[in-house]
Amino acid sequence: MLGTSRKPRFALINDPAIQNTNHIRVSASDTVASSYFFYQQPQYPRDCYEIFNQCSEDRSSGVYLIKPDGYSNGFEVYCDNENDGGGWTTFHRRTEGAIGFDRAWKEYKNGFGFLSNEFWLGLQKLSFLTNQKKYEIRIDLKNRDGLYFSIQYNFFRISDEWSDCRLTGLGDYNKTAEYGYRIGYTVEITFFKAKLFRRKNGQTQMNTLCTRRCECQSNVLTCEDNYRCSSHATCEERGGVRQCYCNDGYTGNGQTCEVVATDCADIYNGGHNAMSWHKNKPFSTYDRDNDVWNDYNCAQRHRGALWYGYYYFYSSYSYCRTSEYYCDYWPEGNGCGACDNSNLNGDYGIATRGNSIHWTNLSGYECIIIYTEMKIKPV
16 A cells, blocks of 8 residues: 655646635645645546646645546655656656565555655556556666666556556657766676677587587586577587577677667667567566466566566576576576566565566666656656
8 A cells, every 4th residue: 555754735726716616725734835735626637747737836746646537536646747847647666675566466456655765556546547648658767886767658558457457558769868878888788798698608519400509517418409590690600619690780699689789879779678578468466477478477586566478588508597697587497587678676676686676788787776767747
C-alpha cells in the first residue's frame, strides 16, 4: 500500500464559476502551500499534466490527488513539475534500496512504498492512466559513477489485469535526449566489449557448419550443440580457428554482432533502447509467471517484476558466469541465462549476478544503477 509523509495538495481553480459551486476547503496548515486550495467535488484532475495546467500560483513538484477516467476513486500520485516542462505523473522510483521490490502480483497490482521516496504506483492505476489518453514515458537513471541518463519513448500503454497488464504500446525511442556528459563512459563500454570478444579461453573446436562448438577447460571437454552464427556473421576459418565471425561493420563474438559505432551518437543510440525488448510482453511476478520461457520463472530468477518474455541462454559459455559484460545473466549449469534487457525492479545495489537493477549498455559492467524513475505525460 502506498504511503506519503505529507497530505496531498489539490489543484487551485481560478474559474469564479467553479469557485462559487460546492467545493472543499483545505487550510494551509494541512498542506505545504501558503494559500487555500480548492477542487470541485467530485471532479479531480486526471493526471499531473492537468494539475500543472490548472495551478497558477503553485506548480511545485509533490504529492497530488488525481482520478483517471473510469477509476472508482481519487488517489495520490507524485507529480514532477520541474523536469522537461513539468506535468509528469511518476509511477516508479528507486533511490536507496530501503523498499524491497521482489514482491507478489497483488502488491504490484495495488502499489507499494512511499510517494516521497521509493515506490511502485500500481498496475491497476497505471492501466487506467495510460488508456485515457496517449502518453509518452520518460526514464531517468543514475549509475554509481554519478552519470545521469534520460531515455524517452513517445508512446506508452499497458492493458488491464485480465490480459496480465501487457505492455501493449511502446513508441519510438527518443534518440535526442541529452547525453553529452556520458560520452567518455560509453566509449569505455565499447572498448571493453571489443576486448572481451577477442579473448580466447582454452582450445576450441568447431564443426564445418558452426552449429556445434566444443571447448576444453581444465582438461574437461564441454560441447555446445545450439551454437549459431548471428545473421550478421559468417562461419569460416581464420588463422586456423573456425567459428562465427562478425561481418564488416559489426563487432561481437559471432553469435551476437552489433553495429560498429562511428561516433559517440551512434554508441548512444545503439545501446540504450533496452525497453523495446519488453514490448507486447505480459507483466510477471514470482507468483504469477506470465513469461513464455517454460524452463524458468524469469521474475524469480531476476528477483524483480517486469514485462519479461525476451530470453536467451548460453549453455557452455563458462566466461559468462564471471565476466562483467554478462552481469545481467544468472549462472546456470556451465552457462547462464537472462530474460530481459532492463530490470529496474531488480535488487538494489550489489546483488547476485542477474538480480541487480540494470539497463543494457548503460549501467556499467557491474550493473549498479543507484537511481531510477519512470513517469508519463500526455503527448
